[in-house]
Amino acid sequence: MKAVILFFACVAVASAFKLENAKRAAHTGDCPVTDSNVFGFCMYDPDKNCLQDSECGPTEKCCPSGCNKVCMTAVHHQLLLS
Numbered sequence: 918m919k920a921v922i923l924f925f926a927c928v929a930v931a932s933a934f935k936l937e938n939a940k941r942a943a944h945t946g947d948c949p950v951t952d953s954n955v956f957g958f959c960m961y962d963p964d965k966n967c968l969q970d971s972e973c974g975p976t977e978k979c980c981p982s983g984c985n986k987v988c989m990t991a992v993h994h995q996l997l998l999s
């Protein structure tokens with residue numbers, strides 16, 4: 918029973934660590950607006966698709982595209998004050 922509790926405690930700590938690293942790895946900016954009516958085959962290709970920003974270049978974000986995510990150049994919005 919102790920082994921099971923220890924196992925789940927290790928899984929919880931590892932998950933929290935991975936989540937914290939993913940938060941730090943998020944790139945600045947927003948995903949560009951794309952056509953949400955894209956249809957096609959939904960197959961994940963690690964050479965073309967991403968799961969998080971850290972898999973993209975420093976000026977890119979992992980953005981939705983059809984039923985997958987791809988690296989796209991981040992959009993930075995300027996706040997206009999009058």
